[in-house]
Amino acid sequence: MIFVTTGSTKQSSYYTELISIIDQLIENTRIKDDVIVQAGNSKYRGGNFKEIFDYTDKIESYINAADIVITADGAGTIFSLLKKRKKIIVVDNKFASRYGAPASDFVGGFKESGLLLWCKNVTDIEKYIFLAKNTVFPEYKSPGNTIYEKIVSSYEDWNS
Amino acid sequence: MRNKVFFILGGGGHTAQMILLQEKFPDEKYEKHFIVATGDTLSENRVKELGCYFIHKVDRYKETEDSLFIATIKNILLLRIVRQLLQSKNIVELMNKDILISAGPNTGIFVFIIAKLMGNFCVYVESWSRRKKLSKTGSLLKYFSNLFFVQWEDLRDENKHFIYKGRLL
Secondary structure, three states, X not given: OEEEEOOOOOOOHHHHHHHHHHHHXXXXXXXXXXXXXXXXXXXXXXXXXXXXXXXXXXXXXXXXXXOEEEEOOOHHHHHHHHHOOXXXXXXXXXXXXXXXXXXXXXXXXXXXXXXXXXXXXXXXXXXXXXXXXXXXXXXXXXXXXXHHHHHHHHHHHHHO | OOEXXXXXXOOHHHHHHHHHHHOOOOOOOEEEEEEEEOOOHHHHHHHHHHOOOEEEEEOOOOOOOOOHHHHHHHHXXXXXXXXXXXXHHHHHOOOOOOEEEEOOOOOOHHHHHXXXXXXXXXXXXXXXXXXXXXXXXXXXXXXXXXXXXXXXHHHHOOOOOEEEOEOOO
């Protein structure tokens, strides 16, 4: 199953284009998988999807069931997908970038490490779905952290 | 007596990072307070799921689609800035040389600055989504932080005061 999630961004037209292209690919049997879409504010309805909805509080269950996740969402979503070892296609969020949202700041690094695919132009999405199916992604290894320990020791020094 | 620790939540990834960090602070040693944006029910519900903690609300400084400049103009024209300052002051009055931690949402910028000026221990953790460039909030709050963490080594090399101690996820 392919799960497409647009998050809660208010810039809807870009995702309408993405969803529309995927719909056409299903229509033309270029995509034969089940596709479920969380369309958010794009208001795209109907089409050839197995399911399409605005939002859900069961997003985790959709993600768990997905083989490939196409997301335009932020860092938190991408990290949680990495931890779940999902095949991730990040769709460049041009609108968010304009407002300083950060995806492209770190997605490039993950792409270089082969942890995800980065589709910068939605018209190329078919190619990236094909690539995702035929790619074995490495496991994301967190460096761990000692942020808490540093905060507590510095606070105790400061407070003494 | 337990120390207080205040976490600023800000939707999506910011909240996720603070939720992960707060888990490390043991309840028997720290009284946890969460500062959420008015209307951010997702973050509020996540805190409620954690158990019985203190929740404080402040208005957002800016909406995602607004630039910092436009947001400032809107806030001044609509006198929202007065309300935000009052809300922030009320929260800071609960602090007494306590810890305040932000992962960078614009919610709570005033809380952070006022808390620092009032002599609290202010910790800024730049979001994990910032690998090469600080957020605008980070660029401002680095001047008001006792500790300033970045979560990528690329950013640490930019400034000798930036601390890299790994990544929350």
